[in-house]
Amino acid sequence: MKLPAFLLETISPFAILEPLAYLSETGEYSRRVDWLLLALALAIVYASHFRQRRSFYTAGLINTGVALAFITDHYEWLDKSGWAVTVLIAGVVALAAGFVLEVVEWRRRSSR
Numbered sequence: 001m002k003l004p005a006f007l008l009e010t011i012s013p014f015a016i017l018e019p020l021a022y023l024s025e026t027g028e029y030s031r032r033v034d035w036l037l038l039a040l041a042l043a044i045v046y047a048s049h050f051r052q053r054r055s056f057y058t059a060g061l062i063n064t065g066v067a068l069a070f071i072t073d074h075y076e077w078l079d080k081s082g083w084a085v086t087v088l089i090a091g092v093v094a095l096a097a098g099f100v101l102e103v104v105e106w107r108r109r110s111s112r
Helices: 002-026 032-051 054-075 081-110
Strands: none
Touching (some): 032 054
């Protein structure tokens, strides 16, 4: 049962987010679905930190990239330099947040 449990744990976050990605890809639905996909992907990335689930973290990061690609395509932001700067700043903020979380975790462990 270890193999099926591992496969289920690995596939489940993709099973949650991929239907939303499909709806975003078809373009037949509101553009809010793109933003919903991005929000849920980031929420899964954030929640995976507390549950220590690598598969959820990976699925969240992959789907965050997919959501950003859909948003860029649907709003035609690829030609705008402001979009590139915004994505770059968001990446730096995400790296800083990860660093802060790591420092907090390190201090919590060393205080024991």
